[in-house]
Amino acid sequence: MDSSLTAKVLTQAMPYIQKYAGETIVVKYGGNAMLNEDLKAAVMSDIVLMQLVGVNVVLVHGGGPEISSMLKRVGIESKFINGMRVTDKETMDIVQQVLAGKVNKSLTQHLNHAGGKAIGLCGLDSNMLMAEKMVTGDDLGYVGEITEVNSEVINDAINDGYVPIIATVAGDYKGNVYNINADIAAAHIASKIGAKKLILMTDIRGLLQDKDDEDSLISVVNVSEVSQLKREGIISGGMIPKIDCCVEAVRQGVSRAHIIDGRIEHSILIELFSDEGIGTMFY
Template sequence: MNSALQGEQKELAGEQAYKTFVMKCGGSTLNELPDSFFEDLIALQRSGIQPVIVHGGGPAISENLAKLGIETKFVGGLRYTSEEVLDVVEMVLSGSINKQIVRRIQTLGGQALGLSGVDGFLIQAKPVAASAEVGLVGDVTEVKASIIEGVTSLGYMPIIAPVGVSENGQRYNINADTAAGAVASKLGVQQMIVVTDVPGILSTVGGEKRVLPTVTVQQIEDMILTGEIYGGMIPKVRAAVACIHGQVKEVVIVNGSEPNVLSRVLSGEAIGTRIVRMKTSRS
């Protein structure tokens, strides 16, 4: 292959990454979002900006475990996962929640296709370092970007459930924030958006909780050490930090109930909390 052709292919890949963004959202948050949120999402897709969605589903998993009489236990913000728990995790994430999201987007006129990380070895995983304490929770070792790119090239919005798989077929429960960060890094996107039910990362200033418009990686580590960031927010921000390398320049945490929040973030409006490597002139 000559150098001119290689350069052209790199340019096309960079252009595609620039037009793509990864969005992570919890299953319960997605379920409570208004139709206008999904209409904004669909409008972005029609304009040529390609969303890739990675979703969670913690509350629904806990609810189904309770119905089955299976104990729910969390260690450091991660769900302890046995094979029994993993059966429910996969059923809820890859089944009911994934298809609810697909149906809702399609009902509003969009085109979506649901995937599990198990499909085609989309998300390959290995046990986390603390597997003795948390069980079958996985770290992502590889993301097959070609599968995601194939789905988007057909005009569909990929909706990804964060269940991973090893080469020998062992399933793993992947934290949705971790999975989204790995997908964003592999796709080389400019921006990852984390949609939540809070306005961003909060800090106590003068006795009041205020949204931090911009926070650096070092500030996040300091806030974890002081206990200002705690519990389930720790893996969320750590996953955001992990994906800020290569072409991924920032992660934005926003409240999904804000009108046209996705379009506003992508247009550069200062909304929510931007997580960046270091302070910039925009900060």
């Protein structure tokens, strides 16, 4: 990139940097961006840059592929119902070890090595995420619904200059531990801490008018339009829970929620600091 183009990019980014300095952005990190090392490095550098220009970042992560890999290694078959992992006691022990241990600490190390300042947390720390057993037509075991977000430890980390990296396991007051969907956890956290934006990283461009045509991206959606889009079948399948998270976050006070394509390097920076943005924005 020549110097004049570099200057143009920085000039375009400046009003957005001013807009988000001092604000908090919650990023749900998952999909291919967690598995591909080049994409992972790009995400880490994006977050470091955001820290450097004064944006507070909270990184919420899942780890489905790593959990499935570990279960296979110990001889436990992964079972899913309607896209949700059936989590018996033995499986929950593995989920907790992988998410709150291996994945969380690896991401913390990556961000620190990239020049950021990160601290690894999970929903059990300081009773951050409290939950109860999810009740559905099928027994999913230790899959939980969040009942309470205690944000003190998150806010303390932010105020001390850290990026909290949060693994989505939660507890109850009886000592049970639950597996929590990371999109849902990110939406609850964003609402509780008064985040300016919620960003969900996925493996598709965003909401598509035609699910088989990635060029049919719908860039902007008012949350009042979502019910109609569901009736028309434009929002269907696995997109429903993700979009429901965005809708709930916006209704609970988050200014904007975004579904962006984590397969694109520096997608977070493109969304935050450029005129064109990326993915689908809900307001």
